[in-house]
Amino acid sequence: MMTSADFNTEDAGDLFAALATDEGEVLARLHDRLAAAAQRDGVLDVGYRTLETPVGTLLLAATEQGLVRVAYPREDHDAVLAKLGKAVSPRILRAPERLDEVCRQLEQYFGGGRTAFELPLDLRLSTGFRRAVLGHLAEIGYGTTESYAQVAVAAGSPKAVRAVGTACATNPLPVVLPCHRVLRSDGTARGYVGGPEARQTLLRLERAA
Amino acid sequence: MLRPFEEIVAEHGPTVLRVCRAVVGPVDAEDAWSETFLAAMRAYPELPESANVEAWLVTIAHRKAIDITRARARRPIAVAELPEPPTRAGRKDDWDGELWEALRELPDKQRTSVAYHYLAGLPYREIASITGSSEDAARRAAADGIKKLRVSYPPATSTKGATR
Numbered sequence: 001m002m003t004s005a006d007f008n009t010e011d012a013g014d015l016f017a018a019l020a021t022d023e024g025e026v027l028a029r030l031h032d033r034l035a036a037a038a039q040r041d042g043v044l045d046v047g048y049r050t051l052e053t054p055v056g057t058l059l060l061a062a063t064e065q066g067l068v069r070v071a072y073p074r075e076d077h078d079a080v081l082a083k084l085g086k087a088v089s090p091r092i093l094r095a096p097e098r099l100d101e102v103c104r105q106l107e108q109y110f111g112g113g114r115t116a117f118e119l120p121l122d123l124r125l126s127t128g129f130r131r132a133v134l135g136h137l138a139e140i141g142y143g144t145t146e147s148y149a150q151v152a153v154a155a156g157s158p159k160a161v162r163a164v165g166t167a168c169a170t171n172p173l174p175v176v177l178p179c180h181r182v183l184r185s186d187g188t189a190r191g192y193v194g195g196p197e198a199r200q201t202l203l204r205l206e207r208a209a
Numbered sequence: 210m211l212r213p214f215e216e217i218v219a220e221h222g223p224t225v226l227r228v229c230r231a232v233v234g235p236v237d238a239e240d241a242w243s244e245t246f247l248a249a250m251r252a253y254p255e256l257p258e259s260a261n262v263e264a265w266l267v268t269i270a271h272r273k274a275i276d277i278t279r280a281r282a283r284r285p286i287a288v289a290e291l292p293e294p295p296t297r298a299g300r301k302d303d304w305d306g307e308l309w310e311a312l313r314e315l316p317d318k319q320r321t322s323v324a325y326h327y328l329a330g331l332p333y334r335e336i337a338s339i340t341g342s343s344e345d346a347a348r349r350a351a352a353d354g355i356k357k358l359r360v361s362y363p364p365a366t367s368t369k370g371a372t373r
Contacts, residue, residue, distance in 0.1 A: 012327040015355070016227065016231070018308045019227040019308070019328065020304075021303050023226060023227075027226060029239075030222070034218065034243060034246050037247050041247065043247075043250050081213045081215070082210070085210065085212065085213045090210075090211035090212065090254060091214050091250055091253055092214055092215055093214060093250075
């Protein structure tokens with residue numbers, strides 16, 4: 001039977017309080033060292049960081065193959081990471097270095113100095129027709145828009161207009177794969193994964209540049 | 210579903226650091242922590258979801274501590290050449306001075322039993338399976354260890370004064 005003495009850590013608290021000396025600082029250093037070692041040993045399946053942008057704090061996550069996920073705050077970053085843990089691997093660490101190039105290009109884009117992304121992408125979160133739609137999104141030029149119907153034709157299924165909407169709504173790489181450039185045939189916007197304001201911000205940015 | 214490993218590091222990193230500090234001391238604590246979490250991350254996808262994560266991490270840390278201690282014993286000259294750790298000995302609230310001096314004097318079984326019970330909160334049954342002894346022996350080792358520490362590392366007088 002478990003007695004209270006079995007879990008009595010308080011009575012020795014005065015003895016061991018000193019073991020926590022400088023803990024926060026040391027743990028921050030150890031975390032970075034772990035991320036670097038995991039990267040070196042090929043066990044960092046997903047590395048992530050956040051980036052402050054004009055459309056809010058974006059979560060950026062990359063596998064060894066490339067950028068796998070961009071997520072808006074309204075998608076709930078913790079929930080997105082939990083889903084990545086299930087869909088890709090639970091070996092996930094905050095590892096900003098892996099996203100250095102992604103951040104550089106995103107900052108150029110938001111500064112108006114970049115019109116296309118040149119990044120390795122990992123599209124494993126999207127399959128079938130949705131993936132075909134994502135493949136076409138990158139071809140919609142900066143500062144231009146297309147209708148869902150046009151994208152359906154380009155993706156090889158002219159009647160799949162509704163499915164194009166779903167593909168855009170579940171785009172794992174918003175901003176980088178520009179689903180914000182896909183509008184209704186009458187030019188009005190449907191729901192956007194980052195919210196209507198984020199879409200307006202991106203379209204305005206691209207028109208101004 | 211296994212949680213992202215980042216959460217495991219955030220939740221258990223501090224406890225594992227204290228355990229490593231108490232078991233292997235100032236020079237090797239950070240290496241022990243790093244090797245523990247790297248090995249844990251490697252094995253993580255196969256961890257049963259029902260597993261006690263802290264006990265699992267302490268088990269790995271225990272093995273890493275043994276590896277480090279053995280490697281150190283094999284390289285006595287190299288150890289002597291290691292740079293001195295930042296020493297703050299003399300300040301009662303630092304761990305790598307008097308507290309480590311006192312912990313180092315304990316036999317291994319006592320030091321590990323004390324660390325795994327009082328720092329990681331593991332029950333003696335679990336500690337026995339990690340250190341390869343019996344539950345009773347682990348309980349005795351921890352009690353003996355604490356008793357010795359009370360003598361060799363008495364609590365700071367300032368803390369006592371504040372509570373009186």
